[in-house]
Amino acid sequence: MATIIIPTPLRKYTAQKRRFETRENTLSGALEQLMEEHPQVRQNLLDDEGKVRSYIKLYIGDEEVNPDESRTFQLDENTEISIVPAIAGGYQSAEQPAEYSTG
Amino acid sequence: METLSNIENQKLTLTQKSEELGSYIGQTPLFPIQHLYTSRQVKIFAKLEWQQFGDSVKARPAYRIMRKAIKQGTLHEEVQLLDASSGNTGIAYAHIGAALGIPVTLCLPENASDERKRILKALNVNIEFTDRGGGTDVAQHVAREMYERAPDRYYYADQYSNPGNWQAHYNTTGPEILKQTNGKVTHFICGLGTTGTFTGTGRLLKEYKSDIRLIGLQPDLAMHGLEGWKHLETAHSPSIYDASLADDIRAVSTERAHQLITLTARKEGVLISPSSAANLAGALELAGELEEGVIVTVFPDDLSKYGEILTQLF
Structure with missing residues (x-):
């Protein structure tokens, strides 16, 4: 079962889940399942044309992948997918203890 | 000459050296936006904050x-x-x-x-x-x-809780804006990150004239590309943030900021960072709603540290 690591800013929309497990076997299928189960993720991830927003990067393990090739990118059960904003910083989970708060 | 005095004073204490360095912090130019928006009654200015020692508003x-x-x-x-x-x-x-x-x-x-x-x-x-x-x-x-x-x-140092953060803007950015606009600023608008710029500058401007309007900006989405900015719905406010200061809070999209990076380069001749462009987006929207006013924002950084965005956009 492949796993999507949920980035901190999106955890509010995934009931604070840090990981999302999927049986889908393509990257696009996995993302679609994540967005179906957590609908508020969709607007954050995709632009008006349904493409992954230009400032969001997708990684398989440590390797960055082109979102345009997500339909053909095959996943296996050990695949770990990360969704990362291109620029770090500027957000924090409201549910985290205040003493960890930064932005 | 200052340079000569520095050469002659090699044995300064650390405190003295740190105080001398202060001459090179702040005092940034107030740049007029003249082509992306033109109006006789409404003016937009931006502080070019990368033009100081340390390379940015920070x-x-x-x-x-x-x-x-x-x-x-x-x-x-x-x-x-x-x-x-x-x-x-x-x-x-x-x-x-x-x-x-x-x-x-x-x-x-x-x-x-x-x-x-x-x-x-x-x-x-x-x-x-x-x-x-x-x-x-x-x-x-x-x-x-x-x-x-x-x-x-x-x-x-803990920049998010350290009062020195907002005090820096209260003591320097705010007074500079008053001096550079001859006290005519009517609106101050900028993004909320650590909130130091907004809180410190805003507090000083409100004390000077309580009807100066303060508009805070946030990214439109939790997942955004505006470095340093906070999405208020999903973030804790830093302890230095004074929520009572803002007259209004508005949202800017990363896509709009990227669009304005291109336009500002071509029409105004400055290459600005995403957060600068997002501040300008807020200022332009505000200008369109006013009959008269002097809007001031900050350009925290230029585009030189954002090679990936430069490559993506140009």
């Missing part, structure tokens, strides 16, 4: 925080300055630290841009990389843990 709080700690004796050459930063505050600490001989350790999210990592390396910063999906919140957590493990080794 030079102001970083300098103030460090100068105060040096004066109090809690920061010196034998103690490392420690903080979390995804970028500009860290770079400002690094410039000032290098100039004063103070070592700097930063907790930096792994997905900080390559330019930033290289700049920090060039300035001899010790970098502790943190999780790329966790942003500066995880970096802050790591910094705090490092400090708690070895409090004698570090001065923990």
Whole structure:
């Protein structure tokens, strides 16, 4: 079962889940399942044309992948997918203890 | 001559050296936006904040925080300055630290841009990389843990809670804006990140004239590309944020900011960072609603540290 690591800013929309497990076997299928189960993720991830927003990067393990090739990118059960904003910083989970708060 | 006096005074104390460095912090130009928006009654100005020692708006709080700690004796050459930063505050600490001989350790999210990592390396910063999906919140957590493990080794600057952050803007950015607009500023608008710029500048301007309008900006989405900005619905406010100050809070999309980077380069001749462009987006929208006024914002940084965005857009 492949796993999507949920980035901190999106955890509010995934009931604070840090990981999302999927049986889908393509990257696009996995993302679609994540967005179906957590609908508020969709607007954050995709632009008006349904493409992954230009400032969001997708990684398989440590390797960055082109979102345009997500339909053909095959996943296996050990695949770990990360969704990362291109620029770090500027957000924090409201549910985290205040003493960890930064932005 | 100042240069000669510096040469002649090689044996300054650390406190004296830190005070001298203050001549090179702040005093940034107030740049008029003349082509993207034209109106006789409504003017837009932006402070070009990368034009100071330390290379960005963050030079102001970083300098103030460090100068105060040096004066109090809690920061010196034998103690490392420690903080979390995804970028500009860290770079400002690094410039000032290098100039004063103070070592700097930063907790930096792994997905900080390559330019930033290289700049920090060039300035001899010790970098502790943190999780790329966790942003500066995880970096802050790591910094705090490092400090708690070895409090004698570090001065923990904690820019998000340190009052020196907003005080820097209260004492420098605000007065500069009043002087540069001859007191005619009617609106101050800028993004909310650590909230130091908004809180400090806004507080000073409100004290000067209570009907100056203060407009805070936030990203339109939790997942955004506006470095340093906070999405209020999903974020805790930093402890220095004064929620009562803002007359209005508005949202800007990363896509709109990227569009304005291109337009500002071609129409105004300045290459600005995403957060600068987002501030301008807010200012332009506001200008369109006013019959008269003098709108001031800040351009925290130029585009030189954002090679990836430069490549993507041009």
